[in-house]
Amino acid sequence: MTGTQDLSTAVFALREGAYDYITKPFSFSLLMDRLNSAVGKWRTMVFHNHYLSYLERLVEKKTESLTTSQNEIEQSHDNIVLALGTAGEMYNPETENHRVRVSVNSAFLCRRFSAEGVKLRDLKWGAYLHDIGAIGIPARILSKPGPVTANEYSVIKKHSLLGYSLLKNIDFLSGASEVVLNHHEKYDGTGYPCGLEGKKIPLFARIFSVIDAFDAMVNDCLYRKAIPVKKVIRKIKRNSGTHFDPEIVKEFLQIPDLEKTLSPVS
Known part of the structure; x- marks a missing residue:
């Protein structure tokens, strides 16, 4: 309330937090209308603030619940992957250690290419299940103690397609199936x-x-x-550009203390 009637004073008062502006002379009914309006606004503001606080608490609880549910889902997915991997051990129990090593070491190398999160999980799961298609290959071939024949090798080569067919329609393993x-x-x-060539082969593969x-x-x-690690490294270098992507090999060879970092893990 003021006796000043210029607009600049009204603007200043409103910017400083005033709800309304009344100049003299004024009527009692006008004053009461403005007061009732201000009280109504204050009550609305208080209710609004309380409601916002309630919503924030509700969101926090829902977030905690969703996080717990997501963790449970991810744990369930991990258990399914482990179970599928175990199915591939029936003819060669030693493959368990191999699957763990290549899963861990593939993710280690992939991080050097800045892959994280879901994409990195696809590689870890894909590496762990890379030979899952072996469950469709005859046991007499898989457990053969010596080198396989050309015909037996042609049968073994089917395992990647068999594994892909098994995983591609499982939603959370579709990325790993590649x-x-x-x-x-x-x-x-x-x-x-x-027979893919060069960069047409997916990065994770x-x-x-x-x-x-290497493993x-x-x-x-x-x-x-x-085979001794140093001899293996030389062989990988020789096959860079033919068997292996040269950029991947270059990054692989730059891993500090490579021999110890990726040494055999039982």
């Missing part, structure tokens, strides 16, 4: 099942290919003993 499908493709296009080859060579298998 690793399973393409993990035997070669950079020069001589791999299988599709190109990363996995290096890690899988297979530095560990014992059914038909040969482990």
Whole structure:
């Protein structure tokens, strides 16, 4: 309330937090109308603030609930992946250690390409399940103690397609299925099942290919003993640009203390 009638004073008062502006002379009914209006606004503001606080608390509770549910879902997914991986062990229990190593080491190398979150999870799961299609290959071939014949090898080569067919329609494993499908493709296009070449091979499959080859060579298998790590590294270098993506190999070889970081893990 003021005796000043210029507009600038009214604007200043409103900017400073005044609700309304009345100049003299004024009537009692006008004053009461303005007061009732101000009280009504104040009550609305108080209710609004209380309601906002209620909504914030409600959102916090819902967020906690969703986070818990999401964690439970992710744990369930992990358990399913572990169960599927176990199914592939029936003829060769040693593959469990191999699956764990290539899953962990593929993710380690992939982080050097700034992959995180869901995408990195796809690689970890795909690496862990890369040979899941082996459950469709005859046991007499998989458990053969010596080198396989050409015909037996042609049967073994079907495992990547079998594994892809198994996983592609499982929603949370659709990304991982691409690793399973393409993990035997070669950079020069001589791999299988599709003969993809260069960057047409998905990045995760190109990363996995290096890690899988390294792990297979530095560990014992059914038909040969482990190869010394330094000799394996030389072999990977020689196959850069043919079997392996040169950029992936370059990054792989830049891993500090490579021999210890990716050494055999039992």
